[in-house]
Amino acid sequence: MVDRAKTLDASDPLAEFRGRFTLPEGVIYLDGNSLGALPKATPAAMACVVEQEWGEGLIRSWNDAEWFEMGGRVGGKIAPLVGARPHEVMACDTVSVNLFKLISAALAMRPGRKVILSEPGNFPTDIYMIEGLERQGLATQRLAERDQIQEALDDDVALLMLTHAHYKTGDLFDMAAMTKAANDAGALVLWDLSHSTGALPVDLNGVNADFATGCGYKYLNGGPGAPAFVYVAERHHGDLAQPLTGWFGHARPFAFSDKYEAAPGIEQLQCGTSPILGLTALEVGVDLIAEIGVDRLYAKSRALSEFFLDCLGEHSLELDLVSPSESGARGSQLSVRHENAYALCQALIARGVIGDFRDPDILRLGFAPAYLRFEDMAEAARHLAEVIQSGEWQRDEFSQRAAVT
Known part of the structure; x- marks a missing residue:
């Protein structure tokens, strides 16, 4: 899926705009639906x-x-x-x-x-x-x-x-x-x-x-x-x-x-x-x-979420999707239900994949199309699969709920 992602990124008409945002090295930011990334022109x-x-x-x-x-x-x-x-x-x-x-x-x-x-x-x-x-x-x-x-x-x-x-x-x-x-x-x-x-x-x-x-x-x-x-x-x-x-x-x-x-x-x-x-x-x-234009952003948003679901399928992950399965019926996000959603979220953050948790059992991943790549989707899906399949989320530091989540 990484090769396919790179092909999609190469033909993405919005690819140039990613460079207009400040994005930390080694971070896949899937929480732009809570706080958007910093435009470089803002400071x-x-x-x-x-x-x-x-x-x-x-x-x-x-x-x-x-x-x-x-x-x-x-x-x-x-x-x-x-x-x-x-x-x-x-x-x-x-x-x-x-x-x-x-x-x-x-x-x-x-x-x-x-x-x-x-x-x-x-x-x-x-x-x-x-x-x-x-x-x-x-x-x-x-x-x-x-x-x-x-x-x-x-x-x-x-x-x-x-x-x-x-x-x-x-x-x-x-x-x-x-x-x-x-x-x-x-x-x-x-x-x-x-x-x-x-x-x-x-x-x-x-x-x-x-x-x-x-x-x-x-x-x-x-x-x-x-x-x-x-x-x-x-x-x-x-x-x-x-x-x-x-x-x-x-x-x-x-x-x-x-x-x-x-x-x-x-x-x-x-x-x-x-x-x-x-x-x-x-x-x-x-x-x-x-x-950038809302129509172009929406088209990419749908493409990103559909590709992410394809990537999950490649890893044989069957998650309880609580977002509508049809991309035209949902916002720019995907939410899945898991009894250990908090621990999953914390384990992903430790790997540099920042999504968020919504009480009591929702792992929510937001897709901000202005600066996300298809390669980010492939890598995030890989990390999620590894966290779940390895049981990494069961480590104590991930399962202890913080006062502020």
């Missing part, structure tokens, strides 16, 4: 902001370096990656904060309805945000298995909130079908795109989505804790009223008025002062992903 961009714009320009850089417009500018660059228009996307805050804003806004736009519908096993922060509003008496949480979600839509549902690509399994929702079902029931829809943006094609305008948010540190390679982004369809801008009425979302922030006046459109989704250093790093990653 210089950060140094420019720190040394010149901040160091020399000081406060003048809010105007001279256009810091004030940065959230909208970066959001506008993310917009085409998710099928939106530039004025519908803002880079700001975190996914958790943006979820709170959008859930609250949806409740206000659907008076008389309090139910927020999602699925059990959704990413925890999504569920936690509903619970927080429920404790305040503002919302009611309803969870339904994914094959029963449409049946759970009724006149009490204000918002359907789902994650496009499931964080554990990679299982994809049909965004168009779910959005239509919710809208037909009079509910709004909020999509969490954290495991999609930058790796999978998304068409928010095309599916008539209402709201969306996603993080900047996975496939967008914006760095740890990078700002997230938020999307609100233009048709809702007039009715939008988010609860976190910070000064950056004011129509005239430097009027310093005692009374809050929301900025028009997507601008009001801002809250506190923009994190300029974080936005700087994020913009580098977004520019790079946009240069």
Whole structure:
């Protein structure tokens, strides 16, 4: 399989982009769906902001370096990656904060309805945000298995909130079908795109989505804790009223008025002062992903995962695949279930193959197509086979669960 991998790498149209990322020697990085690799252009961009714009320009850089417009500018660059228009996307805050804003806004736009519908096993922060509003008496949480979600839509549902690509399994929702079902029931829809943006094609305008948010540190390679982004369809801008009425979302922030006046459109989704250093790093990653192109990234993502499964077959490994077997039905990852998944993950990391573990028994391997090679797939499969077949994972240092995994 290594020879086949080298042939595939030689004809890979994205091969040149691997050199645009910092990747440690001897490491096969299969965790880009948790934290993307560092673009080589990021340190210089950060140094420019720190040394010149901040160091020399000081406060003048809010105007001279256009810091004030940065959230909208970066959001506008993310917009085409998710099928939106530039004025519908803002880079700001975190996914958790943006979820709170959008859930609250949806409740206000659907008076008389309090139910927020999602699925059990959704990413925890999504569920936690509903619970927080429920404790305040503002919302009611309803969870339904994914094959029963449409049946759970009724006149009490204000918002359907789902994650496009499931964080554990990679299982994809049909965004168009779910959005239509919710809208037909009079509910709004909020999509969490954290495991999609930058790796999978998304068409928010095309599916008539209402709201969306996603993080900047996975496939967008914006760095740890990078700002997230938020999307609100233009048709809702007039009715939008988010609860976190910070000064950056004011129509005239430097009027310093005692009374809050929301900025028009997507601008009001801002809250506190923009994190300029974080936005700087994020913009580098977004520019790079946009240069490569989502369609090309998606095609390679599917090819990588299919090749990896072929490699596992060559090693006669029969694993319990919990991701959909059809590459078009899953995100840019493969997840397998194993009772000793934690130990397997730790043994692989010790060999330089960095994937991750998801409690209680999931080994998750992410495929970031911007910088991974087919040779990486062949080598990772070989390491996994050797770890399992040799029983290497049974060593004490791999089986002891750490406090932070």
